[in-house]
Amino acid sequence: MRPLRIGLFTDTFLPDQNGIVTSVGLLSDELRARGHHVEVVAPFFPEAQDTRSDVRRAASVRYVFLPTYRLAWPTRRDFAERYDLIHTHTPLTLGLAGARLARKWGVPHVATYHTHLEAYTHYVPGLTALQRRTRLVTRLMGRYYRRANAVIVPTAGMLDVTRGMGVRSPVVIPTAVEPEVLRGAPPIETPWPAGRRRLLTVGRLAREKRFDLVLDALAGLPNGHLVVLGEGPERGRLEEHAARRGVADRVSFLGVRPWTEMGAYYRLAELFLFASDTETQGLVLQEAQLMGVPVVAVGARGTLSGVAHGRSGYLVAPGDVGALTRHAAAILSDPALWARLSRGARRYGATWTPGGVAERVLDVYAGVLGTPQEVPFAEGAAALTARNTLVYDH
Known part of the structure; x- marks a missing residue:
């Protein structure tokens, strides 16, 4: 050619x-x-x-x-x-x-x-x-x-x-995804409070992304602290929703971070949560897994092939906050399960x-x-x- x-x-x-x-x-x-x-x-x-x-x-x-x-x-x-x-x-x-x-x-x-x-x-x-x-x-x-x-x-x-x-x-x-940019991200000061389980979600804060469901799941994970990376028109409503659910002190909205830093946040996170049911692929799922972070996400449309269910994380039905919470709690409470899913996530995330x-x-x-x-x-x-x-x- x-x-x-x-x-x-x-x-x-x-x-x-x-x-x-x-x-x-x-x-x-x-x-x-x-x-x-x-x-x-x-x-x-x-x-x-x-x-x-x-x-x-x-x-x-x-x-x-x-x-x-x-x-x-x-x-x-x-x-x-x-x-x-x-x-x-x-x-x-x-x-x-x-x-x-x-x-x-x-x-x-x-x-x-x-x-x-x-x-x-x-x-x-x-x-x-x-x-x-x-x-x-x-x-x-x-x-x-x-x-x-x-x-x-x-x-x-x-x-x-x-x-x-x-x-x-x-x-x-x-x-x-570009693995070298993610893996080469310089260290950052952790945004997670000491002693809390490190939960992460990433994306544009818009209605169709359903970050409200991630906040609902956080309410059932009393030792978790959620870091939200992204900005968008729903941020104010999501902050209000966090307050209504009683988790405002356990969530940090950090806005958009430079791409060169993103790998550092993935590196520090223990679990990635994602509830959007409108994705054609869900690229952040691949980024998280590439960095060895197990994922619990809604399985719909493009995300159905974005996670190796049972090997790199778990997929749940759209809107099923209970399943999202249960799988997250199971991973966080079982070090052997977390380690197995983390290894699987690295392999699956590096596929393309x-x-x-x-x-x-x-x-x-x-x-x-x-x-x-x-x-x-x-x-x-x-x-x-x-x-x-x-x-x-x-």
């Missing part, structure tokens, strides 16, 4: 921190290391100071109903050279723009299904009721993904979702490396371009002496 010009279109990128940012950033790093020219097309953030050479910012406006989100729409005039292939990571504004450019230029369009948007309709006034009556969001997403030349999903649990939209032959390629994921994605690119991939660009990797990695500066 010759070196390609590739456009990765995403509605979220640095300074945001989430699984899509990780996925797109690592993919760009690995593709460029193999000799390809890659541009990450992302919304302009006024507060962003790009340290990466691969980012192209598109003019954007703040979304009034979710102020942390920005809407962008580039045109062909924004691009001096066309891409050989466009890979979208969103069906929203930049994803639509990328698909439109691919059609105008006559180049392949690959789309990754990262987000189950039907679970996010509450961010658009009136859309939840409209979706219930007409399935409008589902139909529009189906139309978008059916028009792509290839569709990638991060977990087997998402195959049925995309097939239900009429997508033919979606390909499962899990998102990778960034390089291996990139090779799978290149196979998809080769298929839609009609140019089977024969050899990786080892010379390109050697020439890239200062590979950009995902570093969040705050």
Whole structure:
């Protein structure tokens, strides 16, 4: 395969921190290391100071109903050279723009299904009721993904979702995590009080992530102290919920932490709790397990394959706070069980490396371009002496 010009279109990128940012950033790093020219097309953030050479910012406006989100729409005039292939990571504004450019230029369009948007309709006034009556969001997403030349999903649990939209032959390629950044995180001062069991959860503090259920489980773990890493519109309500449940003194909301520090929090944690039932993959589960932290999480959609049940942690039914609490208590009370699950978590979390994921994605690119991939660009990797990695500066 010759070196390609590739456009990765995403509605979220640095300074945001989430699984899509990780996925797109690592993919760009690995593709460029193999000799390809890659541009990450992302919304302009006024507060962003790009340290990466691969980012192209598109003019954007703040979304009034979710102020942390920005809407962008580039045109062909924004691009001096066309891409050989466009890979979208969103069906929203930049994803639509990328698909439109691919059609105008006559180049392949690959789309990754990262987000189950039907679970996010509450961010658009009136859309939840409209979706219930007409399935409008589902139909529009189906139309978008059916028009792509290839569709990638991060977990087997998402195959049925995309097939239900009429997508033919979606390909499962899990998102990778960067093990060296996590393992190389410098030590931090522990945020957990002495003598308390160290519980951790990570993610955007939004209604669909169900952190309220994690707080409910904490109420049944009297010796546990929960550290919450992340920020979002639900933080105030979650703090109020913690007070109502009588656990406000046993939870620490630390906000967004630099990516370079995240490994230190995982390293100190004893148990990772997660209750979202809307994930397409749940990348934080993989990060926790990579660092040897057993997981107790809701098993739904993408998280069903995110934890090796009984080997790296446990999965419970959506909304089952009792099971979440029981499994957490069992792990914390049995050192031998904790050690076995920790070993299993390290093995399971290391299943997908960034390089291996990139090779799978290149196979998809080769298929839609009609140019089977024969050899990786080892010379390109050697020439890239200062590979950009995902570093969040705050």
